Amino acid sequence: MLRALEIRDMLIIDRLDLVFQPGLNVLTGETGAGKSILLDSLGFVLGWRGRAELVRRGADQGEVVAEFELRPDHPARAVLREAGLPEEDVLILRRVNSADGRKTAWVNDRRVSGEVLRQLSDVLVELHGQQDDRGLLDPKAHRDLLDAYGDLGARREGVRAAWRDLGAQRKARAAAEAAQAALRAEEEFLRHAVAELDALDPQPGEEVELDARRRMMQGAERIREDIAKAAEALGLNGAEGAAGDALRWLEGAAERAEGQLDEAIAAIGRALVELDEAGRGVLRCLEALDFNPVELEAVEERLFAIRGLARKHGVLADDLAGFAEGLRGQLAALDRGDADMRALAAAVAEAERVYGAEAEALSLARAEAAARLDRAVIAELAPLKMERAVFTTEIGRAEPGASGQDEVVFRVATNPGAPSGPLAKIASGGELSRFLLALKVCLTGTNSGVTMIFDEIDRGVGGATADAVGRRLAQLAAGGQVLVVTHSPQVAARGAHHWRVEKRVEGEETLSTVRAMRGGDRVDEIARMLSGERITPEARAAAEALMEG
Template sequence: MLRSLDIRDILIIDRLELAFQPGLNVLTGETGAGKSILLDSLGFVLGWRGRAELVRAGAEQGEVVAVFDLAPDHPARAVLDEAGLPAEDELILRRVNRSDGRKTAWINDRRASGEVLRQLSDTLVELHGQHDDRGLLNPRGHRALLDAYGGHDALRADVRETWAARRKAAAALDAATRALDEVRAEEDFLRHAVAELDALDPQPGEDAELDTRRRLMQAAERVRDDVMRAHQAVGRDGAEGAAGDALRWLEGAAATAEIEAIDAPVAALGRALIELGDALSGIESVLDALQFDPRELEQAEERLFEIRRLSRKHSLVPDDLAGFASDLRDRLAALDGGEQDLEDRRKALAKAEAAYDTAATALSEARRKAATGLDAAVMAELAPLKLDRAVFTTTMTEEAPGPEGRDAVAFTVATNPGAPSGPLNKIASGGELSRFLLALKVCLAGESSGLTMIFDEIDRGVGGATADAVGRRLESLARDGQVLVVTHSPQVAARGGHHWRVAKAVRDEATLSTVTPLDTPERVDEIARMLAGDTITDEARAAARALLGS
């Protein structure tokens, strides 16, 4: 509910504070008094696109503050949460328009964009009038209005869920088809490459091992000769034999003559023989390693050549060939099992399409039933509004399937039996259009929970009993909510629970607009003015009292 509207330095308003109430709030005044400026100001703070320049002449900036009360389940809370803004029971919107054209907005004292304001406005305010393209006159919203009237939330949820499953299944089939087509295009390459790699079976690290082994075998003859010489120099015919002889001679000398000085060289030669023995064993191991079959060198060179040829062919380092072969085998396996996979995915898509078709058909049937009920309800409202010869029809045509079903919905009217029907704003005249919108809104009132409804001169072009019927329906709409009405009709104004008079005056050579809340005697005079004009007679006051008491 809109609780207050504070306007400063906007057009011909210098300072204005309005405290709105639940129920039917009416604003009256002479043409040009500034009633439209109030709506412009509210639209400005809600982020609507309107006049480019709003700042009052001579002021540096104009400012509008709107305060709304939010119920715990109000949909505006979801918008605030999505925007990362605090959601409280009181929502304060503030927007400033500077004289240089710059605009700045705050939501609960946090900077916000015009786009967030517009998203919030869709949950806060609903404007109806002859130039409204955001509400009932917009055919893009008719399907949602019909669904709200019919209570189709569960059916729509089923359609959206099955549509998402259908899209997912279709995307999976498309991806599998494209993948299989790509594999088929390279089938010959895959089979040849896999056979070639499987025949060679390269292993990670094998290239380095083969290269080392090949180099060793290539240098083996030269290395072996040097190692044999070392073996001879260290062995029995060399150092080991000489050291053994020296040790025996020293030990013999020590046994013949007790000479303590011989013990040290004997011990040293013993240690030297142990080290020489270790060296000889190592040299013999080297000699064993240098033993090779000449055919082994040839085989190593051939295998090394093949590994490197395939690495160049596939632009890989040799160690990656094994992993590459595994990937190719997987792609071949996908090719071999691809047809079965495609068939499985086709069946999954067919199942998803059947589920969507069932859900969409159920929603279409419910919409047709709701359309029949809505048409009857609107027609019942048209007679008291002096549109008893008009025909209201909710048309449904099939469109491309989507998350909201397969139905295009539009509200159409024919002003007389037998006349062609068409969109509301193309067929009906100004006064007729206003009454059509009101009748439709009365029937759809349930979907506007939590919204402040604004009717901008919706009673234009009607009077007498028809205006009274308009006022009664506005009063009914406001019974469980909040309705703001800008009106020139005394019959409508008399139905208001709260009444403001908009007037224009000249002060200090400046034209300013004022808005005054009216008590009962003042309401009598205002409605009398609306009935009689500038000169208010006793008869006009009596008629005004009669309207207020009816």
């Protein structure tokens, strides 16, 4: 609900503060008093496209602040969450227009883009009038309006889910087809590379082992003589033999040494063990250095083959085994491609069947809802003195999509037998107003929480018809909020809250202001609307009768 509107230096408004209420809020005033400026200012803060020059002459900038009250389930909260804005019970929109044309907007003191304002405006305010191209006159919105009227949200969600699944299945099939085409283009390379890798069969860590073996064999001749000398020095003819002799001599003298040789004997024993282990290690190395020159050639050939394949495929030598496994996997995918494509085609066909069934069920539900809406609108047209008019909701085929396969257009004929056409093109000004009002009365339950604005929707009607318009506007406002700009006293009399827009001249400047109409002031304003500038007692009595009726 719109709670307040503050306007500063916009067009011919210098300063204006309005506090709106639930129910039917009526704005009246003479032509040119500035009623449209209020709507222009509200549209500005909501991000609507409007006049290019809005700043009051002589002012540095114009500013509009709109305050809305949000219920816990208001759809504006979802827009705020999506935009990362604070979600509060009171929503304050503020927008500034500088004299050089720059526009800046804030939502709850957070800077936002015009796009965020427009997203919020879609769920905060509806504007209806004879020039309305954002609401009921927009054929693009008719399908959504019909679905909301028929409470078809669950069916639409089923169609949307089926469409998403169908899109995913088609995407998977297209990706598989592209992958198969790429594999077929590389098939010759894949088969040759796999055969080459399988023939070599490189193993992780093998390159390091081969390189170490090769270097050892290459250096064997240079180190073998020194290692043999070391073996001789450690063996029985060297350190081990001398240590053994020393151990025997000391053990023979130990009985007479009163224990003084025990530690020495033990140490020599340990040394003999270590000397034996060292000698064995040296001998193992000597055995390893005994190689056939053909073996060196074989090691080098395999090492160079592994390194060559690694360079060829741009991978590390240790990664060749994993690379080969990946290529085998691609070949396997290529070989089983026909079976995979048949499975994917079957999945797409099943998704198309499910989508078709969901979309057809939605189409049938729309047809039933359209019949009910047609009857409801025609019933509303009779009190509006259009009992001979015909309203039809036309459903045609459209390209399948997330919202189904239907195109919905509201069509009217002003008289039986006359050709029907789109709502905006067939009806005259007054007829169009009544069509829109009848539609809105029927659809009102679909826009809970939205402030509805009717801009001179009663133009071209009067008398009992205008009274019927007023009653339906009051009906729409019950439990919600409706703002109506009107020249009709019958409509103004139905208002729960009434404001008069006036112009005043200060010096050489014309300014617009708004006054709340209460009590006698309100009676006089409705009387003025009935009789003109000269308000007679009869006009006042007629105004009071309208207000009481």
